[in-house]
Amino acid sequence: MSTVEPTRGLELTGSPGERAVDLGWTSWLHDWTTTVDHKKIGILYVLMSIVFLVIGGIEALVMRWQLFYPRNDVIGHDAFNQLFTMHGTTMVFFVGMPILIGMGNYLVPLMIGARDMAFPRLNAFGFWVTLFGGLMTYLSLITGGAPALGWFAYAPLTAHTFSPSAATDFWALGLIVSGIGTISAAVNFLATIFGMRAPGMTLRKLPFFVWTMIWTSFQMLLAIPPLTAALVMILFDRQLGAHFFDVPNGGSAYLWQHLFWFFGHPEVYILILPVFGFVSEVIPVFSRKVLFGYEFMAAATMAIAFISLGVWAHHMFCVGMGRTLDLFFAVATFLVSIPTGIKFFNWLATMYGGRIRFASPMLFAFGFLSMFLIGGLTGIMLGAAPFDFQLSDSYFVVGHFHWVLIGGTLFGTFSGIYYWYPKMTGRMLSERLAKWHFWLLYIGFILTFGPMHVSGMLGMPRRIYTYDAGHGWELWNQLSTIGALVQVPSYAIFVYNLIVSLRKGKPAGDDPWDAWTLEWMTSSPPPPYNFEEIPTVHSRRPLWDLKHPEDPDWQYE
Amino acid sequence: MDTVGPRMLSAVGGLLAQSLSIFDPASPSAHSIVNLAILTLAVTGLIFLIVEGVLLYSVWRFRYVPKDQAPGDEPMGEPPQVYGSMPIEVAWTAAPTMIVFFLVLVTTRTLWEVEPDLPKPAAGDNALFVTVIGHQWWWEYVYKTYDGRKLGFITANELHIPASDNYTLRPAYLSLKSADVCHSYWVPRLGGKVDLIPGHTNLIVLETKEAGLHLGQCAEFCGAQHANMLIRVIAHPPEEFERWLASESQPAKEDPAARDGKAAFLAESCINCHAVRGTAAGGTYAPDLTHLMSRETLGSGMIKNTPENLHQWVHDPQSVKPGCLMPAFGLDDHQLDLIVDYLQTLH
Amino acid sequence: MNQASATNLPVPPAIAPEHTLSAPEWGMVSFLVSEVAFFGTLIVTYVAFMGRDVVGPTPAQALSLPLVLVSTLCLLSSSVVIHAAERALDRDEPRLFCFFLAATIALGIVFLVLTGVEWHDLIVNHELTIGRNLFGTTYYTLVGFHGLHVTVGVIVMLIVLGLAINRQVTAAHRTGVTLVAWYWHFVDAVWIVVFLVVYIASRSSGA
Ligand code: HEA
Ligand code: HEA
Ligand code: CUA
Numbered sequence A: 001m002s003t004v005e006p007t008r009g010l011e012l013t014g015s016p017g018e019r020a021v022d023l024g025w026t027s028w029l030h031d032w033t034t035t036v037d038h039k040k041i042g043i044l045y046v047l048m049s050i051v052f053l054v055i056g057g058i059e060a061l062v063m064r065w066q067l068f069y070p071r072n073d074v075i076g077h078d079a080f081n082q083l084f085t086m087h088g089t090t091m092v093f094f095v096g097m098p099i100l101i102g103m104g105n106y107l108v109p110l111m112i113g114a115r116d117m118a119f120p121r122l123n124a125f126g127f128w129v130t131l132f133g134g135l136m137t138y139l140s141l142i143t144g145g146a147p148a149l150g151w152f153a154y155a156p157l158t159a160h161t162f163s164p165s166a167a168t169d170f171w172a173l174g175l176i177v178s179g180i181g182t183i184s185a186a187v188n189f190l191a192t193i194f195g196m197r198a199p200g201m202t203l204r205k206l207p208f209f210v211w212t213m214i215w216t217s218f219q220m221l222l223a224i225p226p227l228t229a230a231l232v233m234i235l236f237d238r239q240l241g242a243h244f245f246d247v248p249n250g251g252s253a254y255l256w257q258h259l260f261w262f263f264g265h266p267e268v269y270i271l272i273l274p275v276f277g278f279v280s281e282v283i284p285v286f287s288r289k290v291l292f293g294y295e296f297m298a299a300a301t302m303a304i305a306f307i308s309l310g311v312w313a314h315h316m317f318c319v320g321m322g323r324t325l326d327l328f329f330a331v332a333t334f335l336v337s338i339p340t341g342i343k344f345f346n347w348l349a350t351m352y353g354g355r356i357r358f359a360s361p362m363l364f365a366f367g368f369l370s371m372f373l374i375g376g377l378t379g380i381m382l383g384a385a386p387f388d389f390q391l392s393d394s395y396f397v398v399g400h401f402h403w404v405l406i407g408g409t410l411f412g413t414f415s416g417i418y419y420w421y422p423k424m425t426g427r428m429l430s431e432r433l434a435k436w437h438f439w440l441l442y443i444g445f446i447l448t449f450g451p452m453h454v455s456g457m458l459g460m461p462r463r464i465y466t467y468d469a470g471h472g473w474e475l476w477n478q479l480s481t482i483g484a485l486v487q488v489p490s491y492a493i494f495v496y497n498l499i500v501s502l503r504k505g506k507p508a509g510d511d512p513w514d515a516w517t518l519e520w521m522t523s524s525p526p527p528p529y530n531f532e533e534i535p536t537v538h539s540r541r542p543l544w545d546l547k548h549p550e551d552p553d554w555q556y557e
Numbered sequence B: 001m002d003t004v005g006p007r008m009l010s011a012v013g014g015l016l017a018q019s020l021s022i023f024d025p026a027s028p029s030a031h032s033i034v035n036l037a038i039l040t041l042a043v044t045g046l047i048f049l050i051v052e053g054v055l056l057y058s059v060w061r062f063r064y065v066p067k068d069q070a071p072g073d074e075p076m077g078e079p080p081q082v083y084g085s086m087p088i089e090v091a092w093t094a095a096p097t098m099i100v101f102f103l104v105l106v107t108t109r110t111l112w113e114v115e116p117d118l119p120k121p122a123a124g125d126n127a128l129f130v131t132v133i134g135h136q137w138w139w140e141y142v143y144k145t146y147d148g149r150k151l152g153f154i155t156a157n158e159l160h161i162p163a164s165d166n167y168t169l170r171p172a173y174l175s176l177k178s179a180d181v182c183h184s185y186w187v188p189r190l191g192g193k194v195d196l197i198p199g200h201t202n203l204i205v206l207e208t209k210e211a212g213l214h215l216g217q218c219a220e221f222c223g224a225q226h227a228n229m230l231i232r233v234i235a236h237p238p239e240e241f242e243r244w245l246a247s248e249s250q251p252a253k254e255d256p257a258a259r260d261g262k263a264a265f266l267a268e269s270c271i272n273c274h275a276v277r278g279t280a281a282g283g284t285y286a287p288d289l290t291h292l293m294s295r296e297t298l299g300s301g302m303i304k305n306t307p308e309n310l311h312q313w314v315h316d317p318q319s320v321k322p323g324c325l326m327p328a329f330g331l332d333d334h335q336l337d338l339i340v341d342y343l344q345t346l347h
Numbered sequence C: 001m002n003q004a005s006a007t008n009l010p011v012p013p014a015i016a017p018e019h020t021l022s023a024p025e026w027g028m029v030s031f032l033v034s035e036v037a038f039f040g041t042l043i044v045t046y047v048a049f050m051g052r053d054v055v056g057p058t059p060a061q062a063l064s065l066p067l068v069l070v071s072t073l074c075l076l077s078s079s080v081v082i083h084a085a086e087r088a089l090d091r092d093e094p095r096l097f098c099f100f101l102a103a104t105i106a107l108g109i110v111f112l113v114l115t116g117v118e119w120h121d122l123i124v125n126h127e128l129t130i131g132r133n134l135f136g137t138t139y140y141t142l143v144g145f146h147g148l149h150v151t152v153g154v155i156v157m158l159i160v161l162g163l164a165i166n167r168q169v170t171a172a173h174r175t176g177v178t179l180v181a182w183y184w185h186f187v188d189a190v191w192i193v194v195f196l197v198v199y200i201a202s203r204s205s206g207a
């Protein structure tokens, strides 16, 4: 079904996107490598993430191949342990975060009617530093192999005694470096959002995605530095003979776990809040209804950001904290489900009574809603401390977090990419390929990670490179592997779609989805300066006001 | 997921030769966790059905079909815009809050059921006290006291405990320590896991009426052979357990037939790492071999303890458990046979 | 946007100007928040390890107040001086501004030198290195990272001073100077905490 509705004949401000005069690929390359334009930087972030996604995905495929049979030996223990370490590190630090920061980079200035981010050069710095951090982490391969620690690298396994290879140092350095990039991005977002909003766009009139970026940045500011500090401690221990995690000399193995998870838990909400933002933009537009209960959604986002700072030890239920602390963190963990529920219900209420167009962005938003719910609920099971005594470090956990990271983060991000690609390129993505991408991913994803919950409950621990037959794990592992294979073409199709639509896609026009936020006011792609004339804003849906002068939103806010 | 899930799983688990299913509990704490699990699964399952149901209903009921609209006529106006509703918001904030409250209650109850305190050993307590030391990638078991009696012998990789019966409980209190990195002690059918953290001592209690073998494995990534750091817990009826204690606390038997083998063994570097009580071998770095032959497996549960496997292991452990901390010594066949013969006398 | 202002259409309320910090100021505030998290971690770690050493020297044995009191005084006063510099800029008195800025820098440098002297004493006379014991580990990490921040501050202020001397800093660059000042005040505040934790709490906590 065609999804491009003719935009009403309004003269929207903004100017036709100027086609860059072609001076050969060198100047093109020079242009992209030296750019400080938030749009180009945003796109660079996204492209980098997709490359790393493919790398991390291929790493996962090899793991799945190894686990297809019990006592299989496609790869040895060493390769396997390196693979899940790099897979986890890659997916969290070089896929999840950069793809969201990239989208934010592209969208935030456009959505608040600004001409660029507050600090364009810092912005470019942030990207290159992040990329460099990623390369640095992979540079560990020149030491003869990646680190084999697991992505949360529990001390004292990181000590020189147990991991003599310099790979560990590369890994730590890589994360420190990319962490600096993340911090600069967060600083830039907050400065831009608080300091550069279009006239009339008060904080209470922010597009919802921008609101979630505030709280994402807030969490980055508080969560990344502790990780940086902890990584510095690792390096000091390894290089200068310090004793932070050196137990025989009084150091503590707990310290690392607490510092890491104080980062690690907010991190997972850093990976989901912007996605909440994407779907909060997509669902209303494709249901043709205003976002239901904006204030409550906003408050819920804030609540999640704050509660998430107090639940980290639910990753440590098995370390022997004692009943009281276990209970405290279990309660805190349960509490998160309340604001998250509020969001969920408001999305449903937004769709309810609307006119839902199942274009690709909405399709993926639906994928997000239907899957993230499950991931969240398995999270609640893990939050029930005694239940977690059994589930922790089992494949059930692996099932849970892929469900939220893919069913949540990735589906939501794809929704956002299908939604804004026309704005970024001036072309529509192929809806047909989009459907293939969606269904292959949806089925493959369920088939891959559903069985993991079962093998986990059947007692299969994570991070094992092989297992014995006879525990009833074979079937479930084989299903997982097959599911992973089903996913492969979906990602391939997605990448293919991104590439060909650049040339062959239907021209998009300024406002292909008949949407309501400022970015759709300017041309697609927007000119370097975004808006010829900075618009003034009276409501959360400035374009609605334009399109319905007889019944504008500001009457109801 | 609904409550049928777990039952089905436990059914599967029950049929398996070697079940590690958490829904196939063989101990009180494993039981109370299953109860909590079923409650949680029920609650979340219900939420899932309702919310997913509403979602599917809305997308079906309110989907937009282009042919609702004859070609050429005015694009139909937007549906009525609803900005929100205080009462509704309050309602769906309250509902989850109540559910959370319920979950907190059941969680608390189970927590207090399954997290034990360490009692003082006393005569007549029928309790076994063992210190478990995790090593990369094997388990050291230091038997302290049973029923108030001092034991004080060391063994490795296979934990033997007394089984309870309807009249007496015979809990095994394991003090968990680590010699190197973090490990985690997990025997799913006997309850939840507890980590072994260097510099700290944790507690786990194993108590079961089910005599026989219970499998588990290290559940915290601890390096190269984490995958093969398997746990074997064998529960014996009391008198059988007493017999095992009796033989295990003896020093190694002298077997004249294997005198040369013993000499060869003691001449090798083996003794720097391994201990054989009653001989000069006093190493503490590696598994105690005093009663090696009383074990069903080698390499912490990895392979059956058969003469061939033993031979292969001593010949080249790396070929069996790559990366393990016992090197190959390139012994010539003669020495090898002598040593293996000797080891096989260690009943 | 005012197609709406045709007769029978509702007219949007006038837009009230919004008073908020400038973007650069917001940027600095955010950055300092992350710095709080960073130093917070180091300080918590220091406290967590207080008195857990397996070998000496302990803070009580190694640390001596007199020297650090002087350096603390320097840093605290420098905060006041840089404020004076700002004032000078407001009253646009470039020479005075340069003078006060130079004074701030001088105080910062004195602080660093004194820290150097102290470390030399600790290493030579108390054999306290980062690898000696937990105290050494946490002490050098915490104080070291603070010193690093002071150094950065000094360098930045030197740049500003250079510009100012060439008459390139005017009231137009006010925010830039403000941000530097904020950063400096922050470094100062962190030191107060470090001083209380390291030189008062852990010294007196017998350990
Ligand atoms: C996108 C990332 C993301 C998100 C959003 C979440 C969300 C949640 N996670 Fe998850 N989690 C991870 C990523 C994420 N997690 C990762 C990566 C790990 C593993 C790290 C590692 O070990 O490698 C992990 C591990 C993890 C653990 C540790 C398991 C272990 O190692 O032992 C726990 C335990 O409590 C947990 C809980 C939760 C909870 C309660 C939520 C909640 O936020 C979910 C809230 C949502 C809902 C509940 C659904 C919607 C709500 C309603 C419909 C309202 C009604 C519902 C109720 C009243 C219950 N997670
Ligand atoms: C966003 C985060 C994210 C994503 C998307 C994924 C995606 C996948 N993950 Fe990952 N995973 C993690 C985050 C993620 N994972 C984390 C944090 C861990 C913990 C690590 C640790 O324990 O330390 C983990 C661990 C983990 C494990 C557990 C390892 C262990 O404990 O032993 C497994 C096992 O199956 C697994 C599998 C997969 C699979 C099959 C996918 C699939 O979805 C991958 C699908 C993608 C592809 C298959 C690539 C497709 C593209 C191509 C093949 C090329 C196509 C051609 C062109 C583009 C031209 N993951
Ligand atoms: Cu020991 Cu994993």
Ligand SMILES: [Cu+2]
Pocket: A264, A265, A268, A311, A312, A314, A315
């Ligand atoms: Cu968490």
